[in-house]
Amino acid sequence: xxxxxxxLRNEExxxxxxxxxxxxxxxxxxxxxxxxxxxxxxxxxLSNLEVIAQGKKRFNRSxxxxxxxxxxxxxxxxxxxxxxxxxxxxxxxxxxxxxxxSSVMPPWKSTLSEEEITQLVAYIISLRxxxxxx
Numbered sequence: 001x002x003x004x005x006x007x008l009r010n011e012e013x014x015x016x017x018x019x020x021x022x023x024x025x026x027x028x029x030x031x032x033x034x035x036x037x038x039x040x041x042x043x044x045x046l047s048n049l050e051v052i053a054q055g056k057k058r059f060n061r062s063x064x065x066x067x068x069x070x071x072x073x074x075x076x077x078x079x080x081x082x083x084x085x086x087x088x089x090x091x092x093x094x095x096x097x098x099x100x101x102s103s104v105m106p107p108w109k110s111t112l113s114e115e116e117i118t119q120l121v122a123y124i125i126s127l128r129x130x131x132x133x134x
Contacts, residue, residue, distance in 0.1 A: 046087060046122040055123025058116055071127045076105065080130040090121045
């Protein structure tokens with residue numbers, strides 16, 4: 001007959017609780033690190049035609065290969081007629097990158113200045129008004 005040691009069950013459940021607590025704390029640390037990289041879009045006139053024009057030039061040099069001509073999509077997501085893309089979301093995605101399944105957008109904050117990213121945001125926001133293709 002097996003003999004049970006008193007308290008073994010409590011020790012095992014204590015280890016389980018400690019393990020779950022460690023996982024929760026680790027998850028919070030990862031979340032805090034991701035949120036620390038978030039950048040709030042600075043005040044800018046995103047409807048300024050000069051800013052949009054500069055953003056279009058930058059887009060055609062840096063973003064066209066994945067997001068297609070005028071943001072119509074390709075390897076990357078379509079950016080036309082997307083009211084769900086807020087200026088802050090666009091800015092943070094360009095700055096910090098994004099991983100969605102096997103689709104990876106690299107972070108650009110070490111390559112582009114805040115002003116250049118803001119120009120891209122202005123251009124991408126302008127794509128909301130693109131007419132439907134016939």
